[in-house]
Amino acid sequence: MARKHLTLLEKTEVLKKLSAGTSATFLAKKYGIARSTVSSIYKKRDNITATATQNYCGPGKRKTLRTSELPDVEKRLYKWFLEQRRKNLPVSGLILKQKAISILDKINGNRYGFVANDGWLQKFKKRYGVRYLKISGEKLSSQPELVCPFKRVLQEKIKNMDLKPDQIYNADESGLYWKLLPGKTYVSWAEKTAPGRKAEKQRITFMACTNASGRHKVKPLVIGKAKNPRPFRNVCLPVHYRHSKSAWMTGAIFKDWFHNLFVPEVQNFLKNNDLQLKALLILDNAPSHPPENQLQTSDGCITVIYMPPNVTPLIQPMDQNVIRLTKLFYRKSLLLSIIEAEKENIYEAVKEITIKDAVFNLRSAWDSLDGAVIAKCWKNIFESNEHFDEEDDIPLSVLRQQDIKKISEEVINLLNHLNEGITHTPGDIGNWNEDKVLSDIEEAENENENEEEDVQLVMERPTCSVSSKDAVILFDKIIEWAGHNNTDFSDIMVMKRLQEKAIQINLNLRKSQTKVKNYFPKM
Structure with a gap:
């Protein structure tokens, strides 16, 4: 019989049952261990209890009582970690490792040459029961307790309106740095050619909107800074284009999109599919979204419903993979364009990419999304499970990760082709795909004025070199x-x-x- 190792949680259960008068022989049989092991657990009861109760998440799956070589450092680090959690601040593995070294420097100047590597980090997490959440959107500031009540309200609304999945929509905006490549790519190139050159960081905002069946992907809305970008001259765009000073969504743009773009397109889809002309658009409570009474047709048949604050990352369909996959497909097209250009270096190839190329690649990415994949992203908002676990890895508990994995692998292969000798990981792709928002100053420094210069559109037929x-x-x-x-x-x-x-x-x-x-x- 193979030797069985109990977790700390199981050991604490054994101790509780021993205290309640349960016999050691019965417990040995129940847990599949020797009677001597039960006796050993009882002898170490003080150590087991102290170790199990010190952890924020309880004893978890930890099995040993082995202590750290730097217990004082880890205790301080764990205390700091709890403070960050109470403030709803995200803490990554890299941050924990850097903080550990910082604490050790303050204590003894790191005389022993401690290295906070991945192996130490995994042991620290096990010792203290630290569990990381997969952060999507604003996961750490979310309120799972509001999810189930909203789902009931939504289901009641759908029932009252007698809607089918084809008639239920969700829309969400996302920023896209359309020329930006991963940091490793730029570092690799810069070291060989021109150190100190900045990466391209021009941004647009795009609106992703689909229905719950995945059969209708609404024509994307793109928001840039320029009213009439030079590359758009005499071009029939595959997206709707609007502009704002910051290239972010505004209340006026959203209202215009709803009444003049979204509603007509939805009505056309419903007519073509012999469905009643009524629909519901689910929205988050972003400041740029107008009040509900301003977003409905005159007959009230097409209207909106707002999700409560702080539940968006947990259940909003566009946040559950639609936007992420769209960006990955876009970045695959971006890399293919750079490879096809066959320039002397990456920077020259990226420099020639225009906002026209960006919106065409974005539309191609949008068209690449499979309807079945989109439908899966609606599962979280429709499932009726009342026992919502706030510690679930959202959206990983809902999504099929092979959708992300496949395109990520294709992107990695393209990056490795661009930069031989530089290894890119799925983590690198994930960080690249987040499009972390820069400050206004950073964006201004990186804005290409020639690219975004406004011009008066002249509707003349452009000359064509191909007959x-x-x-x-x-x-x-x-x-x-x-x-x-x-x-x-x-x-x-x-x-x-x-x-x-x-x-x-x-x-x-x-x-x-x-x-x-x-x-x-x-x-």
């Missing part, structure tokens, strides 16, 4: 290539339609030229 006749021939080659490279049939049909458009334009051009010739007599 319609040449386009027809090129599409023939592209379609042939696609057929031999496992390209999805729907993508090939898109190219076929474009080829047909080029053929039609070429025919119209021929007719026009024939009519002009009729004005001249034959010689």
